[in-house]
Amino acid sequence: MADRRSGHLDSWHGTTILGVKKGGRTVIAGDGQVSLGNTIIKPNAKKVRRLGEYDKVIGGFAGATADAFTLFERLERKLEQYQGQLMRAAVELAKDWRTDKYLRNLEAMMIVADAGSMLILTGTGDVLEPEAEDGNAIAAIGSGGNYALAAARALAEYEPDPEKLARRAMAIAAEVCVFTNDRLTVETVGPGE
Template sequence: IIGDGQVSLGSQIIKPNARKVRKLKDGVMAGFAGATADAMTLFERLEMKLSEHPETMRACVEMAKAWRMDNRYLRRLEAVMIVVDEAGTNVQLTGTGDVLESQDGIIGIGSGGAFATAAARALIDVDGLDACAIGRKAMGIASDMC
């Protein structure tokens, strides 16, 4: 999982080095795109769900259900999350309450997400590139385009 660290307000970059990827518990990482304060709230909520449901996928489903059902608070949040774990779970949690599992282990979110996903898929079969190198190259390509 890799993040660009860029926080923007409209077309202006207001922070180039935000920490968008976080460890939620041993073996579970999450990253976000969207409103930073909203994402921090979602990180906290997902951490609570992980303490209730140790299985990452189950915690994500419970988080998405809560996100959809809370009309007053969570439904107003504007953020998207990627959650991964050591067991191979890799899902995208959306603001509409979707839990989208990647078919090939590659997920991209945010304004450059589609570019990064396409680049990573093109690089996945290149000999000599590990996941970290693929992620960095894909982010570089996305940043050149978006």
Template sequence: MLEGTTIVAVKRDGTCAIAGDGQVTMGEKVVMKRGAVKVRRIYNGRVIVGFAGSVADAFTLSERFEAKLEQYGGNLPRAAVELAQDWHGERAGRQLEAMLIAADAQDLLVLSGSGEVIDPDDGVVAIGSGGSYAYAAAKALVENTALPARDIAQKAILIASSICVFTNDHITVEEISAEKPQEVRSLPCPT
């Protein structure tokens, strides 16, 4: 299921930040882990992904996407479209119960385990059980503050964690910049 996590991405001023909470929930009643990392770098650190959904399906989706990135020289939109075409051509197998946000220095996309690719209109997107809360918070912060992408993403997860029982405040943020596409900044955010 897509319940059990929240991932948000914010693109602003040449930087994209993806933040995710750390909660792993078994069923609807038990928190199994507080500090899982659901945001990570792939393709030699040049692409950031954040995933929500079934853990096994999310890893499968991430691995298939990374293979497409390798195949197409790191071209994020092309890799995403080719992965989606595999799904629609039934070459990739069953639908996966997972979603993935992927970003590089230029592009921000959402990929689903059923073959959809979404390019958000305004540089803000969120997935997972607390995604609607994080999305609303991030949109409000983008429209009403001058905060950088990293701070907006972190604050959006914190707001979601105060509302959604499947989201916690153990936050991991990765960001990528057009100026420094391989700069690693992934320390857990203080709460």
């Protein structure tokens, strides 16, 4: 991930965020590693959290931390404005993110979810809902996202519990991706949370 503004190849790495929607529950898990080049800067960053006053929305981010926190704050305001309707709030945030001169420069991606939906939000104005089979869906972003996604898809048929599935898939990603570690933050929405 090269820094587009300065042209430097050294940039902040070390995020893997995985979302698993299964059995009426949605889990978002994120690792804790932040790296600069080949150096681990922080092993226990918290990149997953609950959002908004409704406490029924969870999210995880990949990218620049300050940028992601700015976007989380904006999403929380949109959730408040639209009474906790995640899809509406996400679409409105994506519009702002794409068109606002300041927000356009923010470099982050997010996976956000409530009990009904899971979405990937990007700075290009995308609000993507992962393909769901039988109401189940899996999404991943970040440096180790493809590893976590592949592991979760392989395990999905065998593990009914979405949190166990997410934790195991993240452990596999941590074993193969040097920018991912096993210090997880996990949040869940849905029945039994």
